[in-house]
Amino acid sequence: FSEHSDHLCEVAIDCIPGWKTSEYTWNFIPRKRGVYSTSTAFLETAFPFGLYKKKISLSMDSVLIVWPEISKLAFMPELREVSSSEDRFASHRAGDYGDVIGTRTFRLGDSLRRVHWSQSARQGQMIVTERQAAAVCALRVIPDLNQSHYQNNSSESLEAVIRITASICDSLLKQHACVECLIGNQLFRCEGNLRDHYKLLDELACIPANGLPSAEVKPVKSALPEFIVTNSSGYLKQMQIGSLTHRSRSIVVQDPPLQESDHDSVCQCEPWMRLNHPDESRDKTFADSWKKACYAS
Structure with missing residues (x-):
């Protein structure tokens, strides 16, 4: 389960009863995406006192797939080439496709095509319009x-x-x-x-x-x-x-x-x-x- 093929990930088990089926669990927090395990798993014993060592390989019935780290993005780009239904709009999200739903002050990064020039002149600051956005893009x-x-x-x-x-x-x-x-x-x-x-x-x-x-x-x-x-x-x-x-x-x-x-x-x-x-x-x-x-x- 190590992210490097030349490094072993070791887990110590205090006791394994003979002639029985046992289940052991431990916490594993992967540090990178991928498919685990990355190499063959082994069970090794050194009983008693490390005088005699024996190692056997273990079969893996399944794999663990770790997804890439995901960041939350709260905004959606406005695309004029978007493939959407013209009669489906979202009143809760601003865009360029539907009716005007209000105005607000200019924010850094706003497009100049949104500027409401008469309102800007009246209030002495940059005012932009907000329209409905397509519900599906x-x-x-x-x-x-x-x-x-x-x-x-x-x-x-x-x-x-x-x-x-x-x-x-x-x-x-x-x-x-x-x-x-x-x-x-x-x-x-x-x-x-x-x-x-x-x-x-x-x-x-x-x-x-x-x-x-x-x-x-x-x-x-x-x-x-x-x-x-x-x-x-x-x-x-x-x-x-x-x-x-x-x-x-x-x-x-x-x-x-x-x-x-x-x-x-x-x-x-x-x-x-x-x-x-x-x-x-x-x-x-x-x-x-x-x-x-x-x-x-």
């Missing part, structure tokens, strides 16, 4: 799992990409969005069904620690808005080959300094959202950056 999340983008035997950026993907899918599904997630060449569609939701999280948990080979990462065309989660190396390569479209919104995890190549700073194009370090995907910085990006879109 659909989008596609694409994590960059190409192992060639994660060099130097470091998986920090890849793990951050997987955490961000899991957080976005989980949070938007809880807000009744229809989410597609492209993992390698497999497309997962989740439309409020818990079984599909759990299947997606299981697949994210099972992604190899070094990513997927290039042959297993194939783009699948879609008319839906796309959220591409990648690292700085992957973002640069996508910009160079022109694979990003007007429907694409990139979320970029900056590689740690030791992983950055000499030409990573050439591209000055800012993505839709950027995290300055993989660890930011674990803390409040991620949720704050997501909120700001949603307001600005």
